[in-house]
Amino acid sequence: MPPLHEIAHLSHLELLTPRPEESLEFFTGYLGLTRTGAEGDSVFLHAWDDYERTTVKLTAHSTSGIGRTNLRAAGPEALDRLVSRIEATGRGLGWRDGDPGYGPTYVFTEPDGHEMGVYHESERYVPPSGLVPALKNQAQARPAHGVPVRRLDHVNYLGAEVVPNRDYARDTLGALVTEQIVLDDGNVAGSWTTFTNKGYDAVWTRDWTGSSGRLHHIAFATDTREDILRAADLALDHDVFIETGPHKHAIQQTFFLYVYEPGGNRIELCNAGARLVLAPDWEPVNWTEAERARGQAWGLKTIESFHTHGTPPVPDTAAAAVDRDLADSRVR
Structure with a gap:
């Protein structure tokens, strides 16, 4: 078993959207992220207390889904050890230039095919004039609009199988497995893993379609439960589709709200307390x-779309038809 915490934290990720302008408005206007730059078809966005330059790389694409997830190594030596272990699995794709503000990144895939990158060199975010915080231990002044979200919290991948990805995260990347859903037949339907001391940073959930490389959701942390209640009210004003919540998960005890951004990707706003x-x-x-059949912590039954909706949509499925209908309703 590799040592814990050689990955310092989940860093930034790329989200794909077929509706880039509407998605950008969602992330900046509703979630309160700050636009920090652009390159090609991508826009770089920053959550107000992220110490690094980028929280989300929003990329215009033919469909929705997730691009590369980036992980920061705890140091140069930890990066070398991580790369050695990744290369030994045969899943390495090689070194790439990092996004603006980031050093060389070693790119690889986990068993389900999701692209990931690990790096160490990173520039600190420097807020522009007007966003300099009053407290020097804060990355940016808290925005006066939108939710606003503090940082990226976790990512939940859909996978054809859970166990190979769980084991790869544990045995190669040094993750700690914290909670799981184990079915009566012994199969694992979901696994929550952490690189830090949070309850979870990366989750793998079994994809009912049997597809690989899809996304269930990405999640952003808020300061308080009240922020999530406010986010639900703001969703009405911003015409943001609420899928489920606010409520409390039994697994990890997270207070949550799930919404869809205009490109179709599911976004969670969450508060895990202390x-x-x-x-x-x-x-x-x-x-x-x-235990899972009982629903969430306070008895709310898990909504059906939570089991069927993922991005990108899988053609010729009932879920894809529902997703198209929801997408159409959001732009009327």
């Missing part, structure tokens, strides 16, 4: 089918 996983020998908490 719950941390500090035990280095933490044993995974397994949830059974019967």
Whole structure:
């Protein structure tokens, strides 16, 4: 088993959208991210307390989904060890130039085919005039509009199988498995892993279509539960589609709201309170089918689209038709 915390944290990721202008308005106007630059078909966005330059790279594309997820190594030596372990698995794609403000990035895929990158060199975010915070230990002044979200919290991937990705994250990247859904037949339907002392940074959920490389959702952290309640009210004013919530998960105990951005990607706004996983020998908490059938923490039943909607849509499925209908309704 590799040592814990050689990956310092989940850094920034690329989100693909077929509606770039509307998606940009969602991220800046509704979520309160700050636009920091552009390159080609991509726009770089910053959450107000992210110490690095980029939180989301929003890229115009023919469809929705996730591009590369970037992870920051704890140091140069940790990066070397991570790259050696990745190369030993045969999943490495090689070194690439990082996004603006980031050093050389070693790119690879996990078993389901999601593209990931690991790097160490990084420039600190410098706020422009007008966004300089009053408190010097804060990256940027808190925006006066939108939710606003503090940082990227986690990413939930859809995978054809969960266990190979869970094991890769644990055995190659040094993740700690914190919670899982274990079905009656022994199959794992979802696995929550962390690189830090948060409850989770990366999740793999089984894709009911059997497809590979899709996205369930990305999540942003808010300061308080009240921020999430406010986000629900703001969604009405911004014509943002609310899928489910506000409510509280049983798994990880996260207070949540799920919405769709105009490109079709599911976005979670979450607040996990003060719950941390500090035990280095933490044993995974397994949830059974019967326990999951009870719904969320306070009894809300899991909405059907939570099991069927993913991006990019899979052609010729009932879920894809529903997704198209939802997309059409959001632009009327």
